[in-house]
Amino acid sequence: MRFSLSIAVLAVFAGSAMADPLPSWQEGETKSRIIDFVSDVTDPGSDNYVTPSDRIAVFDNDGTLWAEKPVYFQLLYALDRLEEMAAKDPTILSSDVLKAAAAGDMDRVAKSGEEGLLEIVMVSHSGLSVPEFQADVARWIETAKHPTKNIAYTDMTYQPMLELLRYLRDEDFETYLVSGGGIHFMRAFVEAAYGVPPENVIGSAGKTRYEVVDGVPTILKDPGIAFIDDKAGKPIGIDSKIGKRPIFIGGNSDGDFEMLEWATAGNGPSLGLIVHHTDGEREWAYDRDSHVGKLVRGLDEADERGWLLVDMAEDWKRVWSGTGN
Known part of the structure; x- marks a missing residue:
């Protein structure tokens, strides 16, 4: 009886270990590179082992974790x-x-x-x-509903990327959002949408001021821009907020180029990932000529820099988190 119970327990653990952490990703090189990288840096026996305190993953938001068409x-x-x-x-x-x-x-x-x-x-x-x-x-x-898809914006998060965020956290990565979007705007929904706590958001910031309003100490939002978290602003924001180079970096446009460049230039293992919008049927197909999410330099230099170019049409079984396609 004890032997049978042990076998059952082992079977449960084996099933958990064999469970696919990225079920919405097609089998192939892209998915394998992600899993191989995570397995490598979390294996204490690997030369590329990274301690949990240094397992930092950062992701852009617009076009990387949810859609960005027709405009942000x-x-x-x-x-x-x-x-x-x-x-x-x-x-x-x-x-x-x-x-x-x-x-x-x-x-x-x-x-x-x-x-x-x-x-x-x-x-x-x-x-x-x-x-x-x-x-x-x-x-x-x-x-609110999307003007052309007529579905909720939170249903337009990318299911494969939600799985990736969850997989990284299960492997003791700390996940952050590093976006050109407004920090207060994103903090209103990121925890429910992505499982990322509001304090792990780095974004563009408008001017604010402190004032006691009707006896209540208050932070007020004023007109004006204090910080733009885009392009070269992204590595500056990461350095100011986190103080460490990320080892897993996800973006989708040339607005993420400097973040990818800086983070993957450090010593030690790293994986840069670019979501390439190639799926004109389920989402939108765009890159070089787009007025949002333009991808030129990242597309041209991804291979030579060792960045992983994710082909949305080929690499994802489904796109949206909320509609099943």
Whole structure:
């Protein structure tokens, strides 16, 4: 009886060990490289063993963990909030780009470039305390639908990447978000969406100030940009927040190039991963000519730098976390 029980226990442990940590990834070189890397750095007998305290994994958000078309989802939130604000006080529409945004004229908004987009974000994201702003983002996330897919934004997270985050944490990696998106915007939903705690978010930051409001100490969001966590800002943000080079780095665009370059240039093992949007049927196919998520240099240099280029159409069995495809 004791022998039979031992066999049963061993069978359970063997089944757990053999369970596929990445079931939504197709079998092949891409999946094998990820698993081989994680197995190597977590094996105490390996020359590439990395102690748990140094197992740092960082991921971009837009286009890496969830979709980013037709524009970044934070901009869609900004447009909805600007419309609500203008309904209460039309005088806030003090420029042509703000008027175009409130009217839903995306062509004029797009032509305004980065400067126009920043103006929209600065106006729509200010005038609230941080808790008020994050509560408003959480409300929007729960109720808003994507303009063309007509599904919830949180259903447009990538199931294969959720599995990757979970797999890394199961192997004692600490996972962080390092995104050009706003830090307060992301902190409103990242724990529920990705299992990443709010304190593990590194993002762009608007100006804030401290004030006692009606006897309550408060952090208020003001117009203006304090830090842009994109391109060269990403390694600076990682260094300031974490103080260590990550060993697993995930991105999808040239906005992530410097983060990948810096993190994989250190001594010791590392794996850089780029999500390449090749699936025009289930998602969108884009890279070099896209107005968001442009991928040129990363595409050209991935092989020579040893970065793993994930072909969404070929490497993923399913795309979305919430729709089953």
